[in-house]
Amino acid sequence: MIRAAAERLFAQHGYAAVSMRRIAAEVGMQAGALYNYTPDKQSLLFGMMKSHLEELLAAWAATPRTTRPAEALESFTRFHISFHLDRPDAVFIAYMELRSLEPQNFTAIETLRRRYETELETILRRGKATGDFTIPDTRLATMAVIAMLTGVTTWYRDDGRLSRERVERIYWNMVRKAMGA
Amino acid sequence: MIRAAAERLFAQHGYAAVSMRRIAAEVGMQAGALYNYTPDKQSLLFGMMKSHLEELLAAWAATPRTTRPAEALESFTRFHISFHLDRPDAVFIAYMELRSLEPQNFTAIETLRRRYETELETILRRGKATGDFTIPDTRLATMAVIAMLTGVTTWYRDDGRLSRERVERIYWNMVRKAMGA
DNA sequence: ATGGTAACTGAACACACGTTCAGTTCAATG
DNA sequence: CATTGAACTGAACGTGTGTTCAGTTACCAT
Numbered sequence: 001m002i003r004a005a006a007e008r009l010f011a012q013h014g015y016a017a018v019s020m021r022r023i024a025a026e027v028g029m030q031a032g033a034l035y036n037y038t039p040d041k042q043s044l045l046f047g048m049m050k051s052h053l054e055e056l057l058a059a060w061a062a063t064p065r066t067t068r069p070a071e072a073l074e075s076f077t078r079f080h081i082s083f084h085l086d087r088p089d090a091v092f093i094a095y096m097e098l099r100s101l102e103p104q105n106f107t108a109i110e111t112l113r114r115r116y117e118t119e120l121e122t123i124l125r126r127g128k129a130t131g132d133f134t135i136p137d138t139r140l141a142t143m144a145v146i147a148m149l150t151g152v153t154t155w156y157r158d159d160g161r162l163s164r165e166r167v168e169r170i171y172w173n174m175v176r177k178a179m180g181a
Numbered sequence: 182m183i184r185a186a187a188e189r190l191f192a193q194h195g196y197a198a199v200s201m202r203r204i205a206a207e208v209g210m211q212a213g214a215l216y217n218y219t220p221d222k223q224s225l226l227f228g229m230m231k232s233h234l235e236e237l238l239a240a241w242a243a244t245p246r247t248t249r250p251a252e253a254l255e256s257f258t259r260f261h262i263s264f265h266l267d268r269p270d271a272v273f274i275a276y277m278e279l280r281s282l283e284p285q286n287f288t289a290i291e292t293l294r295r296r297y298e299t300e301l302e303t304i305l306r307r308g309k310a311t312g313d314f315t316i317p318d319t320r321l322a323t324m325a326v327i328a329m330l331t332g333v334t335t336w337y338r339d340d341g342r343l344s345r346e347r348v349e350r351i352y353w354n355m356v357r358k359a360m361g362a
Numbered sequence: 363a364t365g366g367t368a369a370c371t372g373a374a375c376a377c378a379c380g381t382t383c384a385g386t387t388c389a390a391t392g
Numbered sequence: 393c394a395t396t397g398a399a400c401t402g403a404a405c406g407t408g409t410g411t412t413c414a415g416t417t418a419c420c421a422t
Contacts, residue, residue, distance in 0.1 A: 012280065013197075013280060014195060014196075014197055014280060014281065015195075016194075016195055016197035016198035017197035017281070019378075019379060019380080020379080020380060020381080021378085021379085021380090029399090029400070029401085030400070030401050030402065031379095031380080031381085032381080032382075032383080032400075032401070032402080032403095033399070033400050033401075035380095035381070035382080036398085036399065036400080040380075040381075041380065041381090096277055099193065099194060099195060100195065100198070136351050136354070137343065137351055139342075140343065140348065140351055140352075141355070143332060143333075143335075143336050144329050144332065144352065144355055146332070147328050147329050147331070147332025147333075147335070148325050148328050148329040148332070150328070151324060151325065151327070151328025151329070151332075152324075152328075154324075154328070155324050161320075162318065162321065167321065170317050170318055170321055170322075171321075171325065173317070174322070174325055174359040174360075175359070177358045177359050177360075177361060178355040178356070178358050178359035179355075179358075180358060200408075200409065200410080201409080201410060201411080202408085202409085202410095210369090210370070210371085211370070211371050211372065212410080212411085213370075213371070213372080213373095213411080213412075213413080214369070214370050214371075216410095216411070216412080217368080217369065217370080221410075221411075222410065222411090
């Protein structure tokens with residue numbers, strides 16, 4: 001409840017621009033009452049980012065594995081778009097508020113984010129090894145695909161011109177071609 | 182001088198998290214003296230974002246036109262990467278601090294940003310018309326390419342593993358393939 | 363030397379910040 | 393009905409915020 005309200009506000013105005021009083025007002029309390037739920041403001045941010053990334057990793061881990069590289073990449077592409085479109089606020093915060101994290105919290109989040117990137121990187125490396133993908137630099141391809149896919153959250157609207165399925169399909173085609181598969 | 186300092190600080194900590202006193206300290210003044218150079222904090226942000234986008238549009242306008250769609254796209258790809266890598270702070274701010282802009286300032290910046298996107302969209306539309314590109318949805322392809330290219334700024338380091346030329350070449354190849362050219 | 367002016371200081375303004383805490387409320391338990 | 397305890401209020405804490413402005417400084421043209 002509180003976390004959900006904070007997430008909405010952080011995504012909209014940014015962590016630094018949202019006061020504890022504003023969050024409290026959003027859930028109909030006084031600011032002091034929030035401290036029954038969180039030790040401080042920073043923990044509120046860290047908690048939501050950590051949960052988001054852990055859910056991301058768990059959801060991907062629960063996605064069926066496939067052997068063929070192209071299938072794995074399609075699976076990842078569709079998973080990434082779908083998961084991120086369901087959580088636009090959390091995604092926004094996870095990518096934008098890294099600099100609002102205190103050093104040790106930042107490190108923890110970076111580790112999780114890196115772990116997720118490695119999932120894609122592994123798929124690409126295998127596909128490169130089997131000759132399914134034509135990519136001169138695996139790490140660079142990883143970053144390119146993630147940036148491209150995450151970008152969907154900046155413009156996609158549920159009531160927009162294109163359905164999710166159509167967006168997923170078109171992006172998968174672009175990713176596939178870009179990786180030379 | 183002041184704008185440069187503010188740009189650095191905004192990029193690093195975010196607009197809301199940087200105080201006028203902090204900016205003043207960075208340039209060796211008291212906070213009050215800043216108001217000889219800017220009417221207020223918001224103008225400082227708006228000014229740097231506007232300048233950045235105007236320079237972006239001007240620089241692209243000054244780039245030689247080419248007739249063949251694939252050449253135009255290569256030109257845009259390399260231009261975008263090169264221009265953005267030269268101004269990592271300005272890029273970061275232009276993409277991250279949109280929400281810190283007051284409504285009318287936001288509108289002005291969005292207009293400029295949209296104008297730049299249209300440059301790419303035009304290239305893609307022409308290439309699609311001539312059959313040089315195979316893209317089911319032009320607008321979506323535009324967003325995908327911009328997201329992918331801008332993503333470079335999040336990981337590229339001048340002293341890193343890959344030279345700019347190599348990064349540009351690899352990205353151009355991915356973009357080309359993704360557009361079916 | 364003198365007057366003018368642009369740059370800057372340092373203090374102040376009203377307000378907002380994150381956080382703490384003594385006290386109040388109120389539903390559940392005995 | 394009395395007691396407990398969690399949830400919450402409302403005020404306060406020290407500090408920081410953007411912005412203003414009467415003064416001081418330092419330099420430049422006369």
